[in-house]
Amino acid sequence: MAKRIDARDLNIYYGSFLAVESVCLSIEPRSVTALIGPSGCGKSTFLRSLNRMHEVVPGAHVDGSVELDGQDIYADNVDPVTVRRTIGMVFQRPNPFPTMSIFDNVVAGLKLQGHRSKSELNEIAEGALRAANLWNEVKDRLDKPGSSLSGGQQQRLCIARAIAIRPDVLLMDEPCSALDPISTMAIEELIEELKRDYTIVIVTHNMQQAARVSDRTAFFNLVATGKPGQLVEVDRTAKIFSNPSVRATEDYVSGRFG
Amino acid sequence: MTQMTEFRSPQGEPPVEPQLAGSPVRAGDRIFRTLTAGSSVFLLVIIAGIAVFLFSRTVPALQADSVNFFTERTWFPDSAPSVFGIAALAWGTLLSSLLALLLALPVGIGVALFIAHYAPRRLATGLGYLIDLLAAVPSVVFGLWGRDFLVPNMVGISSFLAENFGWIPFFATPNSETYTQTMFNAGVVLAVMILPIISAVCREVFLQVPQGHIEAAMALGATRWETMRMAVLPFGRSGMISSAMLGLGRALGETVAVALILSTSYGISLHILEPGGNTFAANIALQYSFAQDTGIDALIASGMVLFVITLLVNMAARWIIARRAAFSGAN
Numbered sequence: 001m002a003k004r005i006d007a008r009d010l011n012i013y014y015g016s017f018l019a020v021e022s023v024c025l026s027i028e029p030r031s032v033t034a035l036i037g038p039s040g041c042g043k044s045t046f047l048r049s050l051n052r053m054h055e056v057v058p059g060a061h062v063d064g065s066v067e068l069d070g071q072d073i074y075a076d077n078v079d080p081v082t083v084r085r086t087i088g089m090v091f092q093r094p095n096p097f098p099t100m101s102i103f104d105n106v107v108a109g110l111k112l113q114g115h116r117s118k119s120e121l122n123e124i125a126e127g128a129l130r131a132a133n134l135w136n137e138v139k140d141r142l143d144k145p146g147s148s149l150s151g152g153q154q155q156r157l158c159i160a161r162a163i164a165i166r167p168d169v170l171l172m173d174e175p176c177s178a179l180d181p182i183s184t185m186a187i188e189e190l191i192e193e194l195k196r197d198y199t200i201v202i203v204t205h206n207m208q209q210a211a212r213v214s215d216r217t218a219f220f221n222l223v224a225t226g227k228p229g230q231l232v233e234v235d236r237t238a239k240i241f242s243n244p245s246v247r248a249t250e251d252y253v254s255g256r257f258g
Numbered sequence: 259m260t261q262m263t264e265f266r267s268p269q270g271e272p273p274v275e276p277q278l279a280g281s282p283v284r285a286g287d288r289i290f291r292t293l294t295a296g297s298s299v300f301l302l303v304i305i306a307g308i309a310v311f312l313f314s315r316t317v318p319a320l321q322a323d324s325v326n327f328f329t330e331r332t333w334f335p336d337s338a339p340s341v342f343g344i345a346a347l348a349w350g351t352l353l354s355s356l357l358a359l360l361l362a363l364p365v366g367i368g369v370a371l372f373i374a375h376y377a378p379r380r381l382a383t384g385l386g387y388l389i390d391l392l393a394a395v396p397s398v399v400f401g402l403w404g405r406d407f408l409v410p411n412m413v414g415i416s417s418f419l420a421e422n423f424g425w426i427p428f429f430a431t432p433n434s435e436t437y438t439q440t441m442f443n444a445g446v447v448l449a450v451m452i453l454p455i456i457s458a459v460c461r462e463v464f465l466q467v468p469q470g471h472i473e474a475a476m477a478l479g480a481t482r483w484e485t486m487r488m489a490v491l492p493f494g495r496s497g498m499i500s501s502a503m504l505g506l507g508r509a510l511g512e513t514v515a516v517a518l519i520l521s522t523s524y525g526i527s528l529h530i531l532e533p534g535g536n537t538f539a540a541n542i543a544l545q546y547s548f549a550q551d552t553g554i555d556a557l558i559a560s561g562m563v564l565f566v567i568t569l570l571v572n573m574a575a576r577w578i579i580a581r582r583a584a585f586s587g588a589n
């Protein structure tokens with residue numbers, strides 16, 4: 001449960017292109033860390049490298065290390081499939097499986113791990129849906145398709161699906177950017193509750209959101225288009241938004257660029 | 259506020275009426291609608307025409323038949339009294355087509371999955387072209403290749419099946435052990451023929467699976483195959499059914515290849531490794547040149563039955579697809 005992440009000198013490549021350069025970042029357990037920065041700065045790439053999801057792009061690789069409670073997830077004997085079972089992910093666009101019911105969506109990951117007992121699945125599904133603040137809205141229609149829900153409900157369904165397998169870390173890639181303000185508020189409240197049990201890393205373009213939900217904020221930037229993205233600074237969120245150490249951070253959070 | 263006042267009409271003048279009135283239909287819309295509607299009607303007329311033609315020739319054939327058209331196996335429409343029926347033809351047609359589908363569907367889906375989600379891009383493109391090329395080979399070429407190359411080389415497989423699985427009625431060979439000109443031969447050649455259409459359609463559907471669904475499965479810790487099972491195959495379900503129906507349709511109607519391979523006989527036999535059997539299409543092709551008046555009507559009547567079978571197969575497929583429309587991923 002809720003492990004810490006330490007990225008050390010992490011360089012992320014797509015083929016020979018260096019996308020993100022030498023990131024050193026520690027992420028505390030049971031906290032929310034926000035990654036902010038202009039488009040193309042590599043914050044999403046960095047997030048996806050934390051559970052090796054960037055490897056879906058052929059030729060993607062890293063050097064350096066990412067340690068989960070001291071264990072390198074890029075070690076030779078580590079299977080990316082196992083990494084993704086421990087480090088869950090929620091995506092920008094809600095992506096419930098359209099061919100599955102609401103219930104089957106929530107337990108999809110559990111079934112992969114071989115859980116078959118109906119009563120066990122029922123129990124975990126209810127727990128995950130309650131934790132995602134969705135239970136009351138869907139309890140009477142668990143057999144309806146996941147795509148029948150609204151966008152905000154679908155995103156909470158995806159969060160329920162991600163936490164049903166009890167990951168150690170939850171990565172969120174702009175989870176609210178496709179949602180309306182009310183659904184966004186529901187997700188933000190949920191993040192607040194989930195950080196009691198999980199380590200959460202969230203990429204967001206919305207600086208108010210970063211200020212509202214996160215404990216620490218990391219600012220990524222890139223020198224110029226085509227150059228690799230870099231971690232400029234990371235600190236307590238309050239400090240980043242009031243008195244950052246680096247000029248570029250202040251320019252970005254105050255809206256002078258980006 | 260200052261901008262608002264600009265939209266007010268000056269005092270004293272009547273308010274300007276917006277020019278909204280006019281013809282609600284534009285010329286382009288009308289032409290396009292006539293064209294599309296006309297094409298649809300044209301298609302319906304052709305299908306109706308075929309049905310009427312088949313029906314008008316079927317009725318005299320059935321009146322001339324001295325036995326039950328649906329249960330009789332033999333085919334002597336021009337003898338006196340006229341004796342013919344479709345039982346053997348229907349059996350052979352369905353048997354060879356289903357056999358072909360059974361063999362081609364898993365392979366076709368496998369090829370499509372490989373091209374869409376496993377093969378490196380360059381190999382996938384090459385393979386895709388190759389499959390499309392295979393679809394363009396005329397069926398008579400498949401028939402000749404089947405008869406002169408595949409069938410002689412399949413004897414080993416057939417005898418292996420007969421010796422080891424002869425206890426299954428399908429693979430038993432009590433009457434003949436030549437293993438050529440059999441239903442199994444025809445089924446395999448038909449399978450090769452319908453493989454390209456199945457894999458081409460499946461490939462297109464598998465390529466359309468949104469990246470988001472694939473990533474969702476992977477983020478839950480799905481392996482490559484589990485991702486296929488969780489996101490790709492269910493999404494492609496209706497496409498796979500459509501491809502199977504297209505393939506089955508082609509197999510049901512295939513004429514030359516079957517006529518070249520089968521040693522035709524009008525029996526109904528479970529033993530697919532023994533020579534013999536016949537299909538609607540092959541029977542029509544082989545009999546047409548000898549047929550006299552009743553003979554031709556009888557062949558057209560058998561064509562009518564094939565028409566109805568094809569129709570039923572398509573309706574069944576649509577029903578299967580519609581049954582789970584809410585879960586199709588199209589919404």
